[in-house]
Amino acid sequence: MYKVVSTEVIAPSVHRLVVEAPRVAAARRPGQFVIVRSSADAERIPLTIADADADAGTITLIVQAIGRGTREIAEVPSGGALRDVAGPLGEPTEIRRVGRVVCVGGGVGTAVLFPLAKALAEAGNEVTTIIGGRSEPFVILRRELAAFSKAVLTATEDGSLGVKGFVTAVLAEILADPARVPAAVYAVGPLPMMAAVAEQTRPMGIRTIVSLNPIMIDGTGMCGGCRVTVGGQTKFACVDGPEFDGHQVDFRELANRQGTYAEHECRLSNARGENRS
Ligand code: NAD
Ligand code: FES
Numbered sequence: 079m080y081k082v083v084s085t086e087v088i089a090p091s092v093h094r095l096v097v098e099a100p101r102v103a104a105a106r107r108p109g110q111f112v113i114v115r116s117s118a119d120a121e122r123i124p125l126t127i128a129d130a131d132a133d134a135g136t137i138t139l140i141v142q143a144i145g146r147g148t149r150e151i152a153e154v155p156s157g158g159a160l161r162d163v164a165g166p167l168g169e170p171t172e173i174r175r176v177g178r179v180v181c182v183g184g185g186v187g188t189a190v191l192f193p194l195a196k197a198l199a200e201a202g203n204e205v206t207t208i209i210g211g212r213s214e215p216f217v218i219l220r221r222e223l224a225a226f227s228k229a230v231l232t233a234t235e236d237g238s239l240g241v242k243g244f245v246t247a248v249l250a251e252i253l254a255d256p257a258r259v260p261a262a263v264y265a266v267g268p269l270p271m272m273a274a275v276a277e278q279t280r281p282m283g284i285r286t287i288v289s290l291n292p293i294m295i296d297g298t299g300m301c302g303g304c305r306v307t308v309g310g311q312t313k314f315a316c317v318d319g320p321e322f323d324g325h326q327v328d329f330r331e332l333a334n335r336q337g338t339y340a341e342h343e344c345r346l347s348n349a350r351g352e353n354r355s
Contacts, residue, residue: 079159083136085152089211089218091143092186093152094128099163100135102127108197109171109289109321113297114139114151115162121147124294124316126190127166137163140189140218167297168320171287175202176261180252181227182245182275183209184267188218190289191266194321198264199226206231206252206260210245210267214238246274253278260284265324269333276324286324290315292332307331 081098088094102112111126129138143152154160171194179198183191188209199205205226210233211217217232217239224230231248232240241248245267252258262285265275272288279286292315295303299317306313309326313319 079161080163082154082156082158082160085154085156088140089186089216091152092189092216092218093141093143095139095141095151095154096136097139097160097163098135099137102163102165103130103135103137104132106130106137106166107170108173108193110166110168111297111320112137112139112163112165112167113294114160114164116147116150116154117161120150120161121145122162122295122297123147123151124167124291124297125151126193126289126320128189128192129196140186142186164297168316169318171197171321173197173201176285178204178206178258178260179262179264180249180260181205181207182249182263182265182267182271183207183219184245184265184271185211185216186218187267187271187289188223190291191264192219192223194264194266194289195223196226204228206258208233208245208248208252210234210240210248212236244274245271246278249275249278253282253284262287263324264288269329269336272324272327273329276327276329280325287321288324288327289320290322290327290332291320292335305335 083096086094106127113122125139127137128140141151143149181195207223207227207230213236233245233248264287265272266289292304295301297316299314304315307328308322
């Protein structure tokens, strides 16, 4: 069992949990994730290790309560416990000092972006962060990212914070200014967002890394559930990723695969009376 030290709601339906997991906290590197089960018969949920404190033996997980499995994790109270925290899994981010980098986070994907941006800044890069959401309450980790970013720029779809529109509108402004063009871009968020960022940087040949979250089951390369096509080759996001060259990812295929169980999940949720919103 893994004790939940603290919990906090940081945006509507988005919860931050600090969990006692000393072995994971000591071994994890930025970009890696864990697979969590709240109880013995619960669904296995992959969650990025948003942060870790090796001295305290804790890791930070950020979970968006969107289905039964994520809701059960989000509802574990402070002082409660998670049944399993397996990891760290996945390839760590390749952190290089390249100079100027832009990190783009869409909605709850910002939680995945956070450890990458932090590690890039610690490696001596100048990090500009762009984060966005539907409206101000959905823009997460602004203060935490500001601690090491040269600037944190925001975009909201209703204009309640920062630029009105998508994060890609802010990125377009940066790419149009020769004095601000970065050596690399890191993007994490909804698939259409990451695909759009990759198309923005492709003509300029800017290295663009995206973090994919396809359907995962075992998280160890055995089931094939997280299969993605990258540069014409089949990769497994859980062991070869989750980060890949955004210019090489077949986003169309991935979007089709992501939707495979949507109808089934919706029917299941309706049957359980879980579609409350
Ligand atoms: P959301 O749909 O509210 O989008 C958040 C922001 O992303 C938007 O405000 C906008 O700035 C940007 N965005 C969305 N669609 C875009 C597009 N077509 N073009 C340009 N920018 C766009 O996101 P949410 O509800 O907070 O998060 C849920 C989504 O995030 C799910 O799709 C989930 O799969 C994804 N997600 C991805 C990861 C990952 O590791 N890649 C991790 C967690 C969640
Ligand atoms: Fe099974 Fe990746 S989750 S192969």
